[in-house]
Amino acid sequence: MLIATAMNAYAASSGRVFADRASTVGASEVGQCARKVYWLKNEDDPQHAAARDPDYQDGWGARMRGSIYENHFWEPALRQAYGKLLLFAGSEQQTFASGFLSATPDGLIVGGGPDGEDCMVECKTADPRTNLSEAKAENVYQTHVQMGLIRELTPWKPTHSILSYTDASFWNEVKEFVIPFDQRIFETAKRRAAEIITAKHASDLKPEGWIAGGRECDYCPFTRACGIERRKGPSVEGVPDPQFVAEMAGLAKAIKACEAAAKGNDTRLRELQDEMRNRLRQKGVRKIPGVVTWSAVKGRSGWDNKAIREAAEQAGIDLSPFNTVGEPTDRLMVTISASTDVEEPQAANEAA
Numbered sequence: 001m002l003i004a005t006a007m008n009a010y011a012a013s014s015g016r017v018f019a020d021r022a023s024t025v026g027a028s029e030v031g032q033c034a035r036k037v038y039w040l041k042n043e044d045d046p047q048h049a050a051a052r053d054p055d056y057q058d059g060w061g062a063r064m065r066g067s068i069y070e071n072h073f074w075e076p077a078l079r080q081a082y083g084k085l086l087l088f089a090g091s092e093q094q095t096f097a098s099g100f101l102s103a104t105p106d107g108l109i110v111g112g113g114p115d116g117e118d119c120m121v122e123c124k125t126a127d128p129r130t131n132l133s134e135a136k137a138e139n140v141y142q143t144h145v146q147m148g149l150i151r152e153l154t155p156w157k158p159t160h161s162i163l164s165y166t167d168a169s170f171w172n173e174v175k176e177f178v179i180p181f182d183q184r185i186f187e188t189a190k191r192r193a194a195e196i197i198t199a200k201h202a203s204d205l206k207p208e209g210w211i212a213g214g215r216e217c218d219y220c221p222f223t224r225a226c227g228i229e230r231r232k233g234p235s236v237e238g239v240p241d242p243q244f245v246a247e248m249a250g251l252a253k254a255i256k257a258c259e260a261a262a263k264g265n266d267t268r269l270r271e272l273q274d275e276m277r278n279r280l281r282q283k284g285v286r287k288i289p290g291v292v293t294w295s296a297v298k299g300r301s302g303w304d305n306k307a308i309r310e311a312a313e314q315a316g317i318d319l320s321p322f323n324t325v326g327e328p329t330d331r332l333m334v335t336i337s338a339s340t341d342v343e344e345p346q347a348a349n350e351a352a
């Protein structure tokens, strides 16, 4: 691993260093899982830090690809086209901060908006396999924060942001999304940043990555700490009073209703997918640009663990040193029937 080792070391030493990132939440961070961002901000705080997963590896490749592309192609290309009308880009890039929120935009083009207003420009590169039928939600959020901070802190009042995604393989393929500024989203981002920075404990913030299905957790350094936090039971055994029983019964019924709706949705989804496949097959069509692409995917290669174990036993090989035990988990069994009548739980302040 001669080359890979050198590249890893170089990436670690040449990463961009942002000043005092711990006291604000950046525009690219504010749309991420709040609990993860809290731990990232507190990594140097012995009281609030969480240990990174021992097997976590920082995948720097996409980040490095983006910044090299931005600095050596995207910004020079925009500079050539817009000259002095391009602000806050390349060597003029600046970090703007207000309260607990900050942003380092990629640029602003004076008079570059749809009706000649000022507009922000944001550079992204995208893996060719990414489905970009719409801009990524976290990137859209980022553009609102950038526009909001520029509007608040400079004389420039951008009304739109052009969010561009360049295909990482074919740089001539660029998708652009025009995002109109929304002050309410900016205000929400400000409140959210304050909640994250002023939280006293990670458990004050929801595990949003996990709630959203876990895709973000696949790249999170804190899955172990988060799992421990989520599974943590009560430290003392209490006796539920009637008010609390009613509150939990309400929650339990809501969970049951969601489960039933998800099952129904899943069935309908498969039904629609099957119908689409049938119609495409009948018409002999595999691709309708901008609508659907139907392609074959190679089967994943895997291992037949049972056969390997049997072969090892027959060969007299002891496999116990390779035995691993997964992270402990928990089980939340909701046993209420969907038809049980429950009283609406009173709000906490009414109950007090």
Ligand code: SF4
Pocket: 033, 034, 035, 036, 206, 207, 208, 209, 210, 211, 214, 216, 217, 220, 221, 222, 223, 226, 227
């Ligand atoms: S594991 Fe998932 S839910 Fe937990 S902090 Fe990380 S991203 Fe958030």
